[in-house]
Amino acid sequence: MPELPTDLELRRRQFKGQMSTVHTRRQQAVCVRRAYKRYGTKSNPYIILDGLNMTVPKGCIYGLLGASGCGKTTLLNCIVGRKRLNSGEIWVLGGTPGSRGSGVPGPRVGYMPQEIALYGEFSIRETLKYFGWIANMTTSQVDAKVDFFINFLMLPDADRQVKNLSGGQQRRVSLAATLIHEPELLILDEPTVGVDPILRTQIWNHLVEITKHGRTTVIITTHYIDETRQAHLIGLMRGGYFLAEESPEKLIQQFNAESLEDVFLKLSVIQNMGKRRRSSIAQTVTENIHVPTLPGAGAVNEGAVLDDELGGEISGEFGDNVSMNSRTGRVSIAPEPSADHPPELPPEEEPELSWKDHLKIVQMHHMHALIWKNFLWMWRNIPMMLFVIGLPVGQAILFCLAIGKDPNDVRISVVNNEIDYPSEHCRALLDCNNSRLSCTYLEYIRQNYSLDMKYYQTEEDARQSVVRGQSWAVMVVRHNFSDSLRNRLEYGKDVDEGDLFGSTISVYQDKSNENIATFLTRDLLFGFANFFSSYLSSCDVDTRIANLPIRWGAPAYGFENPNFTDFAAPGVVLTIIFFMAVALTSGAMLIERNEGILERSLVNGISGVELLSSQIFTQFIVMLGQTIMVLLVVFVFFALTQQGSWWLVFTITLLAGMCGMCFGFVVSCSCDTERTATYMALGSFLPIVMLCGIIWPIEAMDNYLKYISSVLPLTQATDSMRCVLARGWGMSKPVVYQGFVSLIVWIIVFLTISILVLKFKKG
Ligand SMILES: Nc1ncnc2c1ncn2[C@@H]1O[C@H](COP(=O)(O)OP(=O)(O)OP(=O)(O)O)[C@@H](O)[C@H]1O
Numbered sequence: 159m160p161e162l163p164t165d166l167e168l169r170r171r172q173f174k175g176q177m178s179t180v181h182t183r184r185q186q187a188v189c190v191r192r193a194y195k196r197y198g199t200k201s202n203p204y205i206i207l208d209g210l211n212m213t214v215p216k217g218c219i220y221g222l223l224g225a226s227g228c229g230k231t232t233l234l235n236c237i238v239g240r241k242r243l244n245s246g247e248i249w250v251l252g253g254t255p256g257s258r259g260s261g262v263p264g265p266r267v268g269y270m271p272q273e274i275a276l277y278g279e280f281s282i283r284e285t286l287k288y289f290g291w292i293a294n295m296t297t298s299q300v301d302a303k304v305d306f307f308i309n310f311l312m313l314p315d316a317d318r319q320v321k322n323l324s325g326g327q328q329r330r331v332s333l334a335a336t337l338i339h340e341p342e343l344l345i346l347d348e349p350t351v352g353v354d355p356i357l358r359t360q361i362w363n364h365l366v367e368i369t370k371h372g373r374t375t376v377i378i379t380t381h382y383i384d385e386t387r388q389a390h391l392i393g394l395m396r397g398g399y400f401l402a403e404e405s406p407e408k409l410i411q412q413f414n415a416e417s418l419e420d421v422f423l424k425l426s427v428i429q430n431m432g433k434r435r436r437s438s439i440a441q442t443v444t445e446n447i448h449v450p451t452l453p454g455a456g457a458v459n460e461g462a463v464l465d466d467e468l469g470g471e472i473s474g475e476f477g478d479n480v481s482m483n484s485r486t487g488r489v490s491i492a493p494e495p496s497a498d499h500p501p502e503l504p505p506e507e508e509p510e511l512s513w514k515d516h517l518k519i520v521q522m523h524h525m526h527a528l529i530w531k532n533f534l535w536m537w538r539n540i541p542m543m544l545f546v547i548g549l550p551v552g553q554a555i556l557f558c559l560a561i562g563k564d565p566n567d568v569r570i571s572v573v574n575n576e577i578d579y580p581s582e583h584c585r586a587l588l589d590c591n592n593s594r595l596s597c598t599y600l601e602y603i604r605q606n607y608s609l610d611m612k613y614y615q616t617e618e619d620a621r622q623s624v625v626r627g628q629s630w631a632v633m634v635v636r637h638n639f640s641d642s643l644r645n646r647l648e649y650g651k652d653v654d655e656g657d658l659f660g661s662t663i664s665v666y667q668d669k670s671n672e673n674i675a676t677f678l679t680r681d682l683l684f685g686f687a688n689f690f691s692s693y694l695s696s697c698d699v700d701t702r703i704a705n706l707p708i709r710w711g712a713p714a715y716g717f718e719n720p721n722f723t724d725f726a727a728p729g730v731v732l733t734i735i736f737f738m739a740v741a742l743t744s745g746a747m748l749i750e751r752n753e754g755i756l757e758r759s760l761v762n763g764i765s766g767v768e769l770l771s772s773q774i775f776t777q778f779i780v781m782l783g784q785t786i787m788v789l790l791v792v793f794v795f796f797a798l799t800q801q802g803s804w805w806l807v808f809t810i811t812l813l814a815g816m817c818g819m820c821f822g823f824v825v826s827c828s829c830d831t832e833r834t835a836t837y838m839a840l841g842s843f844l845p846i847v848m849l850c851g852i853i854w855p856i857e858a859m860d861n862y863l864k865y866i867s868s869v870l871p872l873t874q875a876t877d878s879m880r881c882v883l884a885r886g887w888g889m890s891k892p893v894v895y896q897g898f899v900s901l902i903v904w905i906i907v908f909l910t911i912s913i914l915v916l917k918f919k920k921g
Pocket residue numbers: 197198204206224225226227228229230231232233272921
């Protein structure tokens with residue numbers, strides 16, 4: 159066995175000076191240099207790619223092999239532009255992924271992710287139609303392809319829904335969706351999992367066929383190492399870089415191995431030896447292992463060791479096949495260009511984009527495919543959509559039924575010493591000489607304020623009923639109430655102490671419930687004022703004597719007896735529409751993202767703006783339905799106060815819904831899981847409800863909170879809608895238009911954040 163260091167030195171001499179140029183890199187289908195990628199933080203990094211070089215010539219099938227978790231998918235994601243390297247270069251089809259005009263992500267690549275990443279509710283035909291349309295194919299072109307793939311991939315009827323297919327069949331549909339637009343670069347992440355050997359052979363034959371003319375390049379990962387024998391090149395990945403990048407035959411031959419698995423094993427041993435040598439671990443472990451001579455070329459990458467020693471970039475390491483071929487005599491992998499198909503050289507520079515291209519932020523065929531897909535999804539989920547539209551209506555009905563009405567049948571305990579209870583019954587007579595005026599008053603408040611009165615003989619018993627929680631208040635009427643009241647009226651300032659005491663009704667309340675206590679106080683006071691006014695009238699006395707010396711004029715806006723429902727309705731309607739939109743949008747986006755469909759669409763060239771625009775369009779239709787239904791329920795069916803323009807009410811509600819939708823985008827773009835999205839949405843719900851003046855006036859808030867409240871999305875909108883509804887104001891009033899302006903500003907802010915997050919949030 160030759161000395162390893164000698165061999166390394168030999169390789170070192172061979173590679174020296176073979177600097178790959180940008181020109182040569184751009185000629186490859188894919189060229190990766192010094193790729194470094196880590197997950198985790200800088201202080202606690204989890205390194206996935208560590209100085210990896212990769213060269214995929216045009217027209218070849220490149221088998222990317224490596225143990226599970228070694229970073230293959232990460233590398234592929236970087237190649238298609240969906241993840242970014244921490245450092246290093248990637249050239250794909252002559253451009254850098256993600257740059258404008260490079261076509262990557264876009265129609266030039268076809269990406270089959272590891273997960274199924276398809277809509278379960280769609281049929282095979284609809285799935286292929288969606289991906290075909292994204293690639294700007296016509297429906298007839300798609301239909302022709304559907305027939306081909308059904309036969310070729312042995313798929314069942316094209317109208318079968320994807321969710322009803324077996325796992326293997328779903329993978330084949332996923333493969334068909336990747337192949338349908340015949341991209342120049344196919345990236346297939348384990349396409350043959352769950353596929354039987356006959357079909358696997360057929361798929362490989364197809365790949366060989368489509369790469370034959372040099373127009374299509376395939377990068378394929380698989381766990382079945384030996385199936386990559388048909389690949390032109392394979393890259394064996396381990397420890398963040400390639401152990402080798404060579405044709406399978408050459409590798410088997412070089413390593414004198416039976417199979418590629420054998421090669422991989424031997425290379426892994428060599429790699430371990432390198433590491434051990436560096437860490438000065440005794441060589442005894444390796445002495446018993448037979449490692450073949452590494453003849454000639456640098457098929458083996460002692461990456462970490464050599465990097466240290468060589469410094470800088472050496473293309474021959476796994477470098478450009480162009481330079482390696484001449485040196486090492488490696489069999490040319492890319493097919494020779496024929497006279498009929500001269501090789502296309504990639505553009506040297508990024509294509510110049512005209513101002514029209516810069517303005518084109520959405521492409522019509524993308525929008526067509528996305529909107530069609532969104533509506534089709536809704537159509538396939540009709541029960542869910544009915545629930546989505548019905549839910550806000552149900553919430554609005556519950557609000558109108560449950561919130562804001564006066565409490566009924568509030569129990570109060572009465573001790574009326576004017577009557578001989580229980581032998582005597584109260585009779586409510588409105589007569590100037592009535593000696594049982596207390597009965598008239600009690601009956602008046604019982605009927606008008608729906609009080610539930612229970613009579614007691616002693617004050618102590620009545621108090622105990624309140625203490626036991628059976629009653630909200632005790633009223634005690636003195637035995638000479640009627641006469642004392644008349645004397646009090648007659649003698650005015652000369653009235654004696656006994657009459658003052660006797661004409662006073664004592665009330666003891668349970669004030670543990672502020673609302674009930676307030677309602678009861680109001681009812682007893684107003685009830686007495688009204689009763690006394692009627693009594694004075696029956697005695698031909700001016701009723702104004704009974705009034706407090708304050709005259710309440712007719713209200714400028716609103717009613718004599720305003721109700722809480724009218725106060726809360728604007729905020730509640732806006733909150734319902736806002737948060738339904740948040741739930742709907744974030745849910746829809748997260749489903750797409752978590753199932754990998756979003757990623758797949760983005761790789762196929764859909765932009766963040768297109769994605770959001772299509773969602774806005776579709777969700778807008780749903781929201782239109784929700785808004786109309788909620789407004790009908792609240793203002794037509796329950797007839798809550800509506801003094802202003804219907805258009806203003808309708809528009810501000812729609813704007814609140816759009817604002818919620820855009821907030822939903824932010825939630826779904828910034829949260830990775832449904833759970834965090836739910837926490838974020840729920841976490842924002844209560845602050846908005848509490849701080850936006852929906853259930854309590856903002857005027858009652860702490861001064862600092864008032865500032866925070868004033869910039870929240872629903873504060874000004876609620877105020878604006880309240881003014882339209884209760885005062886009938888229009889857009890000429892600042893408080894009204896400010897609500898509209900604040901919603902529009904928030905929509906823009908949320909949309910901008912979502913687009914930026916979608917654009918920049920790559921791993
Ligand atoms: N977003 C992420 N954050 C942190 N770690 C990640 C992330 N994505 C992947 N990883 C980790 O990086 C490593 C490489 O993952 P990757 O999916 O690229 O491996 P792989 O070679 O494709 O595996 P397999 O063959 O099983 O699909 C794995 O250990 C994985 O847990």
